[in-house]
Each structure stands twice: as structure tokens, then as C-alpha cells.
Amino acid sequence: MAHHVSGLGISPTSLDPRSHITDLYVFQKPDDASRTILVINVNPTSPITDDAVDHESVYELGVDTDADAVTDIAFRIRFSPVQGHEQTASLQLATGREAAADLDAGDTVLLDAPVTFGSEPRIAAAGEFRFFAGLRSDPFFADPVGAENKFQWTGEDFFADKNVFGIVLEVPNRALGPNPRVGVWARVLVPHDGRLVQGDRAGRPGIDANFNQDDDDKRVWNQQEPSHDREGFLAKFAHVFEHAGHxxxxxxxxxxxxxxxxxxxxxxxxxxxxxxxxxxxxxINMGIAQLSNGAVPHDGLRPHTDLRTDFPYLGNPH
Structure with a gap:
């Protein structure tokens, strides 16, 4: 169905749900067209413990500014270990292709930003940047049981009472480059054999789960960058559409x-x-309509009503 179920257990480097991306959101800030909100939600098992993210991993938002599917601007978030029910995060910004490719390059925008474990968001700011990280209500809505039963919808939103760990950035549009048309993707770099490697990635919703048909494809997909997608996956994606009747x-x-x-x-x-x-x-309904050429009826679900109207926009955790 969605990116909630891809990646986990597919690779030794992505077994930990703390390094698993559920969804990526990017949207113009409400009431301020000069600013953008970027959201990475991770860990679909939150909040089993306060330690909902991995302090040894790097959580990254990549921005492609020239339509070649290579990252030109990178926002990187790292977390401290949890100590005494407290945790902090740092935000690093790397601009330029060489800097974006170097995990140690870039400028520190925020240091020791507090992580939120409770309901009231703890928000950090530096200059024109705002940052939030912490447990939140999952905004994703879908009926996976109905989808797996040949689209016989149950009317039940499986995610209505679920939580995620949310990472939210508010940035001026110019931080995304001079061209307003960009491409954004998220990835998590995880420790493996003494180095950091890409363990999970997300771009458009539901791509991995709906189009990659076996574990080997999922493993390759989650460990490669978007610039290589067409080489090994274009024919396989086309086959999925053909199988659906196109x-x-x-x-x-x-x-x-x-x-x-x-x-x-x-x-x-x-x-x-x-x-x-x-x-x-x-x-989800947009994707199903595209795949089925409009043959599948709407699932009847609606967006969650617990979203905030202000930053960080994600609802309070359940």
C-alpha cells in the first residue's frame, strides 16, 4: 500500500524500524508562499520507547535543483542518545553537489535542538529555519486490509490511531535553490560494516511497496539513489502497469x-x-486510480482531523 510496509526486514541494514521511512511530505507553508515545509516520518512502531530514532544513523532530505536526479542540496539530521528522558538533534545544511555528496560537509544550522516525547511540541529556530522532531500522530490514511482483499473496502482507516516519529523543517524557499521546480527525496543512512550506507529511501508515496515485486528488487531499490532508477526498474514498473490492463x-x-x-x-x-x-x-486513491485506470472505487476514507494548523502541523501523539 504505502511506504509504511517497504524496507523493513529486506536488508540487514534496514531491520531496525527506527531507520525506516513511512512517508515524505513537502508543501508550501499555509499563509506564507515564501516558505516550505518538509516532513520525514519514520518508525511505524512509535512509541514503543522514547528511543524512537537511531542516534547512529543520519536522516537526510535531498534536493535536486536541475532535474538530473542527483542531490544538489542536503539537509541532514543527527540525533543524540536518549539520556534521562531527553534527546537532542542537530541540523546540517550542505549546498553544492560535492558538499551534498559528503556526509561530513556543510554548515550546522541547529545544534542541540530538543526532541519532543510528549504532546506539546518543542520547537527550535535559528535564523529563517524552524525545526521539530518527536512523536506525532501518523497523518497517513488508508485501508490496507481492503486493498489486499481485491479492493473490497472495509471503511476502516488502519492508521487512524497510529504514531510515527516526525521530523519537520520549515525553510525559506530560496534554501531549495533559485529554480522553484525541484525534486525532493528522503533517505536514512545507517551504520553497516563500519560505515554509513543507505538503508531506506522515499520519494513519491507508495512506489516501493506497489511496484517492486520481490525482496531482491526492494533491496536494490532501497540502497540506490534516484539517478539509477530507470536503469534497472523502468521495464519492471511498466510491466506492473501492463499487468493492470494498460x-x-x-x-x-x-x-x-x-x-x-x-x-x-x-x-x-x-x-x-x-x-x-x-x-x-x-x-492512495490517486495512485489506485492511475494504476487501475479508474476502475477501482474510492475507499471512502478522509484525511485525519487531528492535524495542527500551526508548525509542526502533525497531530499530537495517541
Whole structure:
């Protein structure tokens, strides 16, 4: 269904749910068209413990500014170990392709920002940047039971009472580059054999779970960067569309529209998915309608009503 179920257990480097991305959201800040909100939600098992993120991993948002699917701007978040029910985070910004490719490059924007374990958000700010990290209500809504039963919808939103660990940035649009049309993706770099390697990634919603058919494909997909997506996956994605009933030429065109897997975003527009992704966008029904050519009825679900109207926008945890 969604990125909630991809990655976990597929690779030795992504067994830990703390390093697993559930969803990526990017949208124009409400009431301020000069600013953008970026959200990475991780750990679909939150909050089993306060230690909901891995202090040895790096959580990264990559921005492609010139449509070549290579990261030109990187926002990196690192966390301290939890000590006495307290945890902090740091935010690093690397600009330029060489800096974005170097995990140790870039400027520290925020240091020792508090992590939120309770309901009231603890927000950090530095200059024109705002930052939040902590347990939140999962904004994702879907009926996976109905989907797995040949789209016989149950009317039940499986995620209505679920939590995630949310990482939210508010940035000026110019921090995303001079061209308002960008591509955004998220990844988690995890420790493996003495180095940091990519363990999970996310761009458009539901891509990995819906189009990668076996564990080997999922393993390769989650450990590669978007610039390589078409090389090994274009024909496989087209086959999924053909299997759903699309003619070959249409299937190929649809597959090409999804790859490379970046969340395309024009920061001059507040339109919503497929322009970025708002917290309320009905991406599951949009995706099913595209795959089935409109043959599957709407699941009847609606966005969650516990979203905040102010930063960090994600609702309080359950």
C-alpha cells in the first residue's frame, strides 16, 4: 500500500524500524508562499520507547535543483542518545553537489535542538529555519486490509490511531535553490560494516511497496539513489502497469512518469500532490486510480482531523 510496509526486514541494514521511512511530505507553508515545509516520518512502531530514532544513523532530505536526479542540496539530521528522558538533534545544511555528496560537509544550522516525547511540541529556530522532531500522530490514511482483499473496502482507516516519529523543517524557499521546480527525496543512512550506507529511501508515496515485486528488487531499490532508477526498474514498473490492463505504450509512459522516484515540487504553488505532497492529500486513491485506470472505487476514507494548523502541523501523539 504505502511506504509504511517497504524496507523493513529486506536488508540487514534496514531491520531496525527506527531507520525506516513511512512517508515524505513537502508543501508550501499555509499563509506564507515564501516558505516550505518538509516532513520525514519514520518508525511505524512509535512509541514503543522514547528511543524512537537511531542516534547512529543520519536522516537526510535531498534536493535536486536541475532535474538530473542527483542531490544538489542536503539537509541532514543527527540525533543524540536518549539520556534521562531527553534527546537532542542537530541540523546540517550542505549546498553544492560535492558538499551534498559528503556526509561530513556543510554548515550546522541547529545544534542541540530538543526532541519532543510528549504532546506539546518543542520547537527550535535559528535564523529563517524552524525545526521539530518527536512523536506525532501518523497523518497517513488508508485501508490496507481492503486493498489486499481485491479492493473490497472495509471503511476502516488502519492508521487512524497510529504514531510515527516526525521530523519537520520549515525553510525559506530560496534554501531549495533559485529554480522553484525541484525534486525532493528522503533517505536514512545507517551504520553497516563500519560505515554509513543507505538503508531506506522515499520519494513519491507508495512506489516501493506497489511496484517492486520481490525482496531482491526492494533491496536494490532501497540502497540506490534516484539517478539509477530507470536503469534497472523502468521495464519492471511498466510491466506492473501492463499487468493492470494498460496497453504497452501507455504502460511505458506511466512508468517513465514515476522514475526517477523524486517528489516533484514547485515551491511557487500550493496545489498539492503531485506537486509536492500535503498532509491531507488523498495519495492512495490517486495512485489506485492511475494504476487501475479508474476502475477501482474510492475507499471512502478522509484525511485525519487531528492535524495542527500551526508548525509542526502533525497531530499530537495517541
Amino acid at each position: 496497453p504497452e505504450d501507455r504502460a511505458n509512459a506511466l512508468a517513465e512518469s514515476l522514475l526517477p522516484d523524486l517528489l516533484t515540487y514547485d515551491y511557487a504553488s500550493a496545489e498539492g500532490f503531485p506537486n509536492g505532497r500535503n498532509l491531507t492529500d488523498d495519495v
